[in-house]
Amino acid sequence: MIDIKNLYKDYERTRALHGISFSVRPEAFFALLGPNGAGKSTTIEILSTLKSKTAGTVQVATHRLDEADGAIREAIGVVFQTSALDATLTVRENLEVRGAFYSKDRSRIRRRIDEVADEIDIREFLDRRVGTLSGGQRRRADLARALLNRPEVLLLDEPTTGLDPRSRERIWRLVLKLKRRHRMTIVLTTHYMEEVNDCDQVVVLHEGRIVAEDSAQRLRERYAHDKLLITPASPALSSRLEREGIDCHPLGARLHIPVVSPFQAIELIQRFEADIETFEIVKGTMDDVFLNLTGRTLSDHDASVA
Numbered sequence: 001m002i003d004i005k006n007l008y009k010d011y012e013r014t015r016a017l018h019g020i021s022f023s024v025r026p027e028a029f030f031a032l033l034g035p036n037g038a039g040k041s042t043t044i045e046i047l048s049t050l051k052s053k054t055a056g057t058v059q060v061a062t063h064r065l066d067e068a069d070g071a072i073r074e075a076i077g078v079v080f081q082t083s084a085l086d087a088t089l090t091v092r093e094n095l096e097v098r099g100a101f102y103s104k105d106r107s108r109i110r111r112r113i114d115e116v117a118d119e120i121d122i123r124e125f126l127d128r129r130v131g132t133l134s135g136g137q138r139r140r141a142d143l144a145r146a147l148l149n150r151p152e153v154l155l156l157d158e159p160t161t162g163l164d165p166r167s168r169e170r171i172w173r174l175v176l177k178l179k180r181r182h183r184m185t186i187v188l189t190t191h192y193m194e195e196v197n198d199c200d201q202v203v204v205l206h207e208g209r210i211v212a213e214d215s216a217q218r219l220r221e222r223y224a225h226d227k228l229l230i231t232p233a234s235p236a237l238s239s240r241l242e243r244e245g246i247d248c249h250p251l252g253a254r255l256h257i258p259v260v261s262p263f264q265a266i267e268l269i270q271r272f273e274a275d276i277e278t279f280e281i282v283k284g285t286m287d288d289v290f291l292n293l294t295g296r297t298l299s300d301h302d303a304s305v306a
Contacts, residue, residue: 001026001153001185002047007056009042009208016042018208019056024187024201029179031196031216032189033286034205040189041081043205044157047187048078061152074102077146078155083138084145087131091122091141094130095148102149112148120144120174136167143174153185154178160192193286204293211293216286223292224284228257228265233277240275 002024009017024030032040045051049069058065061075099109117123160168204212241248249256259265
């Protein structure tokens with residue numbers, strides 16, 4: 001559904017994308033994962049025809065960028081980081097303006113707005129001005145706007161950034177419902193680890209380069225490790241573990257032991273039960289993946305940008 005080969009993007013003296021290549025199969029839930037400044041939004045803006053590329057080839061839904069940009073725009077829906085809605089208009093008026101780009105039949109546009117309003121659950125504020133909406137309501141309206149043309153590809157550029165946890169969860173439920181119901185191809189950009197867990201294809205971007213690509217599960221298996229966190233009942237436990245060649249690191253009052261699987265953790269707990277006060281088995285995360293690939297966590301990157 002999407003095919004990108006050797007994509008470069010330069011801004012005067014800065015190179016934002018360094019020849020990235022990837023493909024997205026039809027009906028995939030695909031994610032670009034990386035910190036601020038990794039090149040995620042630049043990639044989305046090129047895919048949506050809003051920015052020109054410096055070099056490389058881009059194909060979206062069989063249409064080649066720079067040759068059939070109009071066809072690409074008809075095939076996609078986009079939720080940008082910044083809302084594309086006019087704050088002075090109502091949600092319905094915004095959708096009517098957007099719908100006019102796809103059809104001159106006003107009754108057809110009204111029917112489609114009603115369909116989307118019910119699916120995205122925005123009817124309660126359909127006739128309110130966008131400027132009066134909460135962040136979560138505005139994001140749902142942005143999503144409705146992106147779905148008006150029944151897109152083959154839905155591009156979501158950090159759609160939950162800045163939302164409270166409840167609104168984030170609601171947007172996420174809507175996205176997963178759309179994926180199941182319409183079998184559309186979804187391309188997500190995010191720096192939230194938990195948002196890629198449902199993705200079947202993840203590309204990890206770092207400073208405009210692809211550093212890994214696989215499913216979220218296989219990336220965790222390859223680059224992240226489970227951890228056994230033990231609160232010792234005896235100060236001798238650390239020495240015992242070291243004598244037996246078990247990798248062990250102090251972490252505050254607890255001991256941190258990397259394990260291959262929960263079963264290895266259980267075996268260790270049983271062996272050293274008499275010297276353990278409490279324990280916790282922590283699954284490897286996508287933040288561990290990013291740390292092992294780049295030497296920094298995503299939160300480290302975002303803190304340095306801030």
